Amino acid sequence: MQHLVKGLNEQQLAAATHINGPLMIVAGAGSGKTKVLTTRIAYLMANGIDAFNILALTFTNKAAHEMKERIGKMLGSNEARNLYVGTFHSVFARILRAEAHQLGYPNSFTIYDSDDARSVIKTVVNELNLDDKHYKPNIVNSRISALKNALIGPADYLNNRAAQEEDTRANRPAIGQIYQSYAARCFKNGAMDFDDLLLKMHELLKNFPPVLHKYQHKFKYIMIDEYQDTNPVQYEITKLLAAANENICVVGDDAQSIYSFRGATIENILQFQKDYEDVKVVKLEQNYRSTKSILHVANHVIKNNTGQIAKDLWTDNAGGEKIKLVRTMTDNEEGKFVADTIKEQKLRNHYTNKDFAILYRTNSQSRAFEESLRRMGIAYKIFGGLSFYQRKEVKDFIAYLRVIANTRDEEALKRIINYPVRGIGKTTIERAVIVANEQNITLWEVFSAAGAYGFKASTLESITNFVTMIRYFQTMLTDKNASDVAVQVGKHTGLVKELFADKSVEGLARYENVQELMNSIKEWTESPDSEDGEVNDKSLGAYLQQITLLTDADNDKEDSDVVKMMTIHGAKGLEFPVVFVGGVEESIFPSGMSINTREELEEERRLFYVAVTRAKTKLWLSFANSRYRFGNLVQNEPSRFLDEMPEDYIDRSYAGGGARNQGGFSNMGTAFERTQRGFGGEAAQAERRYGPPPAKKTQAPAAGTNKPSYMPPPKQAPVVSHTPSGDFVPSDTSNLQAGQQVEHQKFGFGQVTKMEGSAHNPIATVVFKQNGEKKIMLNYAKLRIVE
């Protein structure tokens, strides 16, 4: 057992060997938190505690995976496989899947991602005849999310004055109504959104005592990572689960709380000591990650925040280099600087690509970096942003799987009912939706009994074929695994064929993505165990349950030698030898959305703290004089956080100001004055270093000069309007022949020169006297046969 705790310092040892009773670990950045957590779990198991009785909740699937792997290595056995390790969302999804019937959900319930949720909200808002310009899906969605995270369910809302008044004050009095309908619709669809996974879990434990006892008994030891980022629902759930045994261990750092926008509250970690008696508190204050310079800067900046848990983070590591500040003219030059520097550092210090990380506040900043890296031929990977599973073609394919597993899933059904095109268009779907709402049945039930609702013959045939196909797939559910079903779907829906037919560059990429998806399903089916210890359930339902909760960061292949790019939020918990933080400018970092209250600004500052403490040895902070945002050029001042950094630890020689600027930016006058002066000297310096700024794009070059090398395609001649004859009555055109004279309501008189198309979709070519040759689809256009 001694070998497990070898190399731990005094505090780490105290935390790792604490077995029974509540424990709070305050772990500063880089203080070996993961090491302590994994050691503690291994230690518990070495002391005879069954892996099946240990629950560890992490913030990302990646962290969960890593933890399990490390414990496995420490113990040298397969026992770690039986641990319940996962994110709040994935662990609860799994429990809910087992207990769904208690709450009236099918156990193959769908998990809606934010896209699905927004889409349902849009439908609901329209059905309630509300203005979707005012009740924007995004806003409504985040409001509902906030309510759920604050433990206010749809029914609770009706009795919650404060919440109602808040919405009335925000001039959105119908939020309550939308919330009710949204929740009802999700339930009808057999679907839970991300927040439901928490809210329903809470409901389950709260309202079903036997279920609560079952899981209290199962999870005798509970560990929660990143406790500072838990929200009230998560707090209540863990409190319920831990109530019986009180063997709960939370790990957190109030200085790294950066998820309040998701309902997280720092209160939870501050409250912990009051919730349980005899809480053992351990502070991990020695940083093993960063140089003295980096740590000192981080500590110095975070001191500007009020109300923290007192701690004193220190390190034995080398002093290290000063933090380098970089000013560039534009965002593109910022990208170029970073790419150049990576190249230089690789040569000079023998770094490889994977030693570098580029961090930024917003996903949209990734573009400039991406372009420069590509130009320099440096391999990179962007984490976050649009995940693989959110790509249209991937979602389309998954939508089939979702419908097969859960026909109540209306969002998925609407997505695929006419994809690939099978003649079930908007009108048909709208009619079906109306029927479904009137009869209070699901959309699928309307389609599967389509004969009863008077669709026209050709439409009915399409619907019946579709229903038959889905039913065929469903016959495979019980005895075939997820991959087998997916292969059949690919074959019989014509989806893969359609993508294959598109030979454009994007089309090829889409085809490859779907192939990739099918491969990953196969891989998942064949892998021995999955994220949170699911035992060999390789059914389609099990596959779908975890897929929505996966993010890009989880597919990270550690061994690939690439520069990593991600938001600072995405970088939490990670470390890199060399870190670049881009866009350290006012209105970006801190975000312009978060400078209105002290709380918001302090969270931005914590985020800055997180960014700085990701670096082990070298750190560059860059900002640009101007950058494109919203499609137009904006000027930002350097971030206020730069002014908060201790001067002695900063190297401004890259910032264009050189020695003249040693005093920091605050002595340069107000932002206004600075803009007025136009940065004269600094700009010139930067110009020497990075070359002249790109020439301003000239607007609409004067005629004669600078002629475009091509002429834009000629605009179609405007239609010469035609007033239809007074006796205009559309003729039966089913026997129309070439040579006949016809009249068109808009184009006037003309002669049919050619007939083509199929019998179902005849197309006539008509040469009009006024408007020239047009192709007319006889199914839609109205023609009067003159002779």
Added chain:
DNA sequence: TTCTGAGTGCTTTTT
């Protein structure tokens, strides 16, 4: 029913 082109509004961070 389906496709196209012009017009509009928007971005903070994520499970």
Added chain:
DNA sequence: GCACTCAGAA
């Protein structure tokens, strides 16, 4: 600058 919506044409 892009993604989404809507109107109009075939």
